[in-house]
Structure formats: C-alpha cells, structure tokens
Amino acid sequence: MTTTATNAGEISRDNYSFLQQHVLKASGIVLDENKHYLLEARLIPIVRKESLKTLNDLCALMRATSAGRLSQEVVEAMTTNETLFFRDIVPFKVLRSTLLPPLIEQRKSTKKLTFWSAASSSGQEAYSLAMMLCEMGLQDWNIDILGTDLNEKMVERARHGAFAQIEVNRGLPATHLVKYFERHEMEWRVKLVLRRMVRFEKFDLRQPMRMLTSCDFVLCRNVLIYFDMDTKRSILSEIAKTMSSGGYLLLGAAETTMNLSDAFERNAIDGASFYRKK
C-alpha cells in the first residue's frame, strides 16, 4: 500500500478488508481494491481529529469500539455527497413540460402530488423540485416531497436548508435565488414557501420504505452506482412497491433498471431515460 509523507495513510491488508466489510455492511457501498487514495482523502481527517497516527490506528480504535460513533463517522465519510441544484437539468425540464401536465389535469380535485428524493444528500434535488412546482403555480397544492439519505449529517443539513454561496452558484438560476432564498450572514436560507413542501428523514435504501405509498415520482439518482447487483435489484424492487402504477422513476445518467427490474418500462424523452412503473 502507498503511504503519505507522514505515513498517516498506512493500512495493512487485513485492515483494508476490515474497512471494506464495515462500509459494505453499514451502507451497501462497495469499496474496490484500488481505492486507497479515497480512504486517505476521506479518513485521514478523522485520524487527525482523534489524535491518531495512521489508518491502522483508526481501525484498531474502531475494532475496540465497534458500532459506536466512530464507526458511523467512518461510514458517513465514505459516502459521496456530491449534488447540486437542478442537476442534469433535462429531467427537470421533461418533468415540467411532459410528465407533470397530464397528471396535474388528473389531480385537479385532490391537488395532491408525492415525490421521493431517494439519497437526497444535502437536499438540493428536493428543493429544486419544490422550486419547479412553485414555478408551475402549484404552491397551494398538497405537495409532499420526501428527501431521504443514509448520512445523518446530510439529513440535518438538508433540514436546515441553508446553503453557501458556492452551492447556490451551482445550477441555481439567479432569479430563483432571489425569489426562494433569503440571505442570512454568509448563507442563503430556503424560504418557507419551499420548506412547507419538503421534509427529510434518515433512511437506508436497503430497508423497506414504509414512509411512502403511491408515490408519483421517485428520483433515485447517482447512488445505485455504488452498490452491487443484488443490492441494486432489491432496492429497485422496494422502490417499485412505493409507486403508483404509471408513476415515474428517474435514475442518474449512468444508471438503469435493465437486467435489474421488470417493474418498469423505459421511456426515452429528450435524450433522458424515464422509467414508468407498469
């Protein structure tokens, strides 16, 4: 294994396997053999914070305090939380122009729509949906957007709904920033009109989802890539159970239901894939 100048990245084969197993069990994330650089980047800050010297020391402490705060911190550090407002834009455009209008017509009497942002990270996807629905004049509808994530820190951040300048610079139109956020010291806070539509909960995608039924749209983007085939299959099967027939699942650009689930039919619209629940 490679080492940094201070040797903080030093890790034995046995400890590397221990971390692989720990992360897999706690999150489903498959950590390949060649991810030593990732372990260093994500875990050396914890090594330093705990006043330890190396990744080997961190593993020793984790073994001694199994299932404790440190073990959770390690798993959270290994999750990739990259996200941005209106990520990949086309899915949002297609939702607005093609998928939502007939459903809105159909729901005129109940005025109810349900969305699940599965693996919502710090909440930008859920808040993007809320902004899109407001722009469509649906702020008075009974909108339920549930954002869920395994990483407790991300769930807290999403609930807090405050974003740094660098985050609002990514994907958020200036008009939306002015309309839906208010400046508070160094942060931009989401206004009440969006907060009322959105809620966030900690949830492991590998568990059965009991918080939602008859979901109209599920966005589960850029997370399946981290799991093995069996885990992807079982997550897709659970997602299908939460959805209404005719509802749509949106995956990340590098993800598909192909060879994983028969519950969906793929529709390609404007170059993006949408999976219609059969």
Ligand SMILES: C[S@@+](CC[C@H](N)C(=O)[O-])C[C@H]1O[C@@H](n2cnc3c(N)ncnc32)[C@H](O)[C@@H]1O
């Ligand atoms: C790359 S982010 C994707 C965020 C957002 N969906 C997007 O596309 O912008 C992946 C998220 O998946 C979450 N995650 C990883 N394993 C998970 C699991 N087993 N259950 C729920 N969320 C998980 C991570 O904490 C992280 O926030």
